[in-house]
Structure formats: C-alpha cells, structure tokens
Amino acid sequence: MSISAKEVNELRKMTGAGMMDCKKALVETDGDFDAAIQVLRKKGQKVSAARADRETTEGVVFVKTNADQTTGVAVAFTCETDFVAKNADFVALGEEIATAAFENKPADIEALKALKAGDLTFAEKIVDMTGKIGEKLDVIAYEVMEGEVIVPYVHMGGKLGVLVSLKNTNGTDVVEAGKDVAMQIAAMNPVALDKDGVDASVVEKEIEIGKEQARQEGKPEAMLEKIAMGKLNKFYKENTLLSQAFVKDNKQSISQYLDGVSKGLTVAEFKRINIG
Known part of the structure; x- marks a missing residue:
C-alpha cells in the first residue's frame, strides 16, 4: 500500500525514529500505527542486545537539588561517543x-x-533511544543525599559530578564553601571523608606497601612497623578529604578551611561520580 509523507511524519513525531525507519515500519504493517510502533520498538531491542557488551565511556552526569538545598541527586547517563553525549535528545532523556x-x-x-515515563518505563525509553541512535546507552550511577546543606558540582564538561553534604552550618551561608570542597573532591578524588572511613583492606595494603618500601631501603625489620605507620598517616593526609591540603590554600587542610568559614562547619558525606 502507499504510505503518505504525512503518515510518516506523524509516526516520526510520535516515536522520534528516523524518517526511513518510520516509512519501513508503516509499509511492513500496512499503515497500522500501533503495529508500526511495535516494529520500531523491536528494532531498538535488537540494536540494544547487539551492543550490550560495548563500553559506555562518554555521557553526562546530571545533578539536582531542591530550593533549600537539603536534598540532592546525581545520575550518570552514558553512551559510547562524545558526539551522542552532546545530542539534544540524549541530554533531554538524561534530564x-x-x-x-x-x-x-x-x-x-x-x-x-523501572519508573514510568508516560506509557513506557525509563528502561524501555533507553532501549528505544538505543535503536534510534545506534549506540549503547545506560544509567551507570545514581546517588541520593539528604542533609543540612547539599552542594552540587559538575566538572569536565559534565562527565564528573559531586554532591557534598555540609553539617554544623549554624544558619551561615556555606554554599560557596561547599563549592570549594566539591571542586577539591573533583580534583583530588579522596578515598574517604577521614581515616575512619578508609576500608580496612586499603589500610592493610598500605601498611604492607610501607613495610616493603622500608625493607627495600634496607631498614631493620624491627623498624618496619613504625615506618609503615608513618607512611600510613601520610596516606591519610593525602587521600582523606578533611585531612587533605586545601587546593586553594595548601597551608591549611579542608577541615581547617571549613572551621574558618564557620566554627564547627564540616562535611557529613560526599559522593563523586565519574564517567570514563
């Protein structure tokens, strides 16, 4: 049967699929729009299955907070190429x-x-867009945070996102301080908030590395434990947020910087999401 350009355009508006894909689907289904939509969805499912083992090293991290900044979320929506990461439809779906x-x-x-977005779940919408774009798309990270003041930050053209929860704010405007801390987290990638938050396996590994380094330097066995503990304390100072030197003023730690902004101000928790 003959399919008009108007019908093709109507299906395209309904699905967002390409003109030729819409025309083929309508021809295949004798102009049945519902059946044509299913044909297009199956095409998306086939493309998605074929690209399931591909790596998604590009994309965008989206961060959102409420008006009083007591709640924040971060979502990493990924794709295979930088070209698609800049695609308006991809960005709109991520938003x-x-x-x-x-x-x-x-x-x-x-x-x-599994959340519904109209008639479809987001999982289904991702599959549909995979069929249209021809790349694997995925949500690889999702974080939610609540606290006194949540400060978001996006870096590296949208490929890195940070959420920082500040506490003991005492009614002070601490958003700028929170942004400074978020930028610190983005740049320095701390492993934990403080030494108490470092995983025990990491501590054990650092002690062993410290001992082996001292051994290679010819230090006596009786001294290895003490030397390793000194190296561990240096690791804490360089790799835990509150002990790190503040990148904007390395004469003070992040803990000291925050205390100078408002007495007792500190970080309750942080999340860092990186794509690629």
Missing part, C-alpha cells in the same frame, strides 16, 4: 531520568529504570 530520580528517590538504579 528526564534525573528529574524522576529526584522526585521519586528510588532505591537503586534498577528501581530508577
């Missing part, structure tokens, strides 16, 4: 996913993907 995450606070990524 939609992040907004749904903020409004619903799902338990995890799978629950986020």
Whole structure:
C-alpha cells in the first residue's frame, strides 16, 4: 500500500525514529500505527542486545537539588561517543531520568529504570533511544543525599559530578564553601571523608606497601612497623578529604578551611561520580 509523507511524519513525531525507519515500519504493517510502533520498538531491542557488551565511556552526569538545598541527586547517563553525549535528545532523556530520580528517590538504579515515563518505563525509553541512535546507552550511577546543606558540582564538561553534604552550618551561608570542597573532591578524588572511613583492606595494603618500601631501603625489620605507620598517616593526609591540603590554600587542610568559614562547619558525606 502507499504510505503518505504525512503518515510518516506523524509516526516520526510520535516515536522520534528516523524518517526511513518510520516509512519501513508503516509499509511492513500496512499503515497500522500501533503495529508500526511495535516494529520500531523491536528494532531498538535488537540494536540494544547487539551492543550490550560495548563500553559506555562518554555521557553526562546530571545533578539536582531542591530550593533549600537539603536534598540532592546525581545520575550518570552514558553512551559510547562524545558526539551522542552532546545530542539534544540524549541530554533531554538524561534530564528526564534525573528529574524522576529526584522526585521519586528510588532505591537503586534498577528501581530508577523501572519508573514510568508516560506509557513506557525509563528502561524501555533507553532501549528505544538505543535503536534510534545506534549506540549503547545506560544509567551507570545514581546517588541520593539528604542533609543540612547539599552542594552540587559538575566538572569536565559534565562527565564528573559531586554532591557534598555540609553539617554544623549554624544558619551561615556555606554554599560557596561547599563549592570549594566539591571542586577539591573533583580534583583530588579522596578515598574517604577521614581515616575512619578508609576500608580496612586499603589500610592493610598500605601498611604492607610501607613495610616493603622500608625493607627495600634496607631498614631493620624491627623498624618496619613504625615506618609503615608513618607512611600510613601520610596516606591519610593525602587521600582523606578533611585531612587533605586545601587546593586553594595548601597551608591549611579542608577541615581547617571549613572551621574558618564557620566554627564547627564540616562535611557529613560526599559522593563523586565519574564517567570514563
């Protein structure tokens, strides 16, 4: 049967699929729009399955907070190429996913993907867009945070996002200080908030590395433990947020900087999401 340009354009508006894909689907289904939509969805599913083992090293981290900055979310929506990461439809879907995450606070990524967006779930919308764009798309990270003041930050052209929760704010405007700390986290990638937050396996590994380095330097066995503990304390200073030297003023630590902004001000927690 003959399919008109008007019908093709109508299906394109409904699905966002390409003109030729829409025309082929309508021809295949004798002009049945519902059946044509299913044909297009199956095409997306086939493309998605074929690219399942591809790496998604590009994309955008979306961060959102409420008006009083007591709640924040971060979502990493990924693709295969930088070209697609800049695609308006890709960015729009990422924004939609992040907004749904903020409004619903799902338990995890799978629950986020299961949220409804109109007639489809986000998992289904991602599959559909995979069919249209021809690349693997995925949500690889999702974080939600609540606290006295949550400060968001996005870096590296949208590929790195940070959420910082500040406490003991005492009614002080601490947003600029929070941004400074978020930039510190983005740049220095601390492993934990303080030494108490460092995983025991990391501590054990650092002690062993310290001992082996001292041994290679010819230090006596009786001294190895003490030397290793000294190296461990240096590791804490360089790799835990509150002990790190503040990048804007390395004469003080992050802890000292925050205390100078407002007495007792500190970080309750932080999240750092990086794509690629």
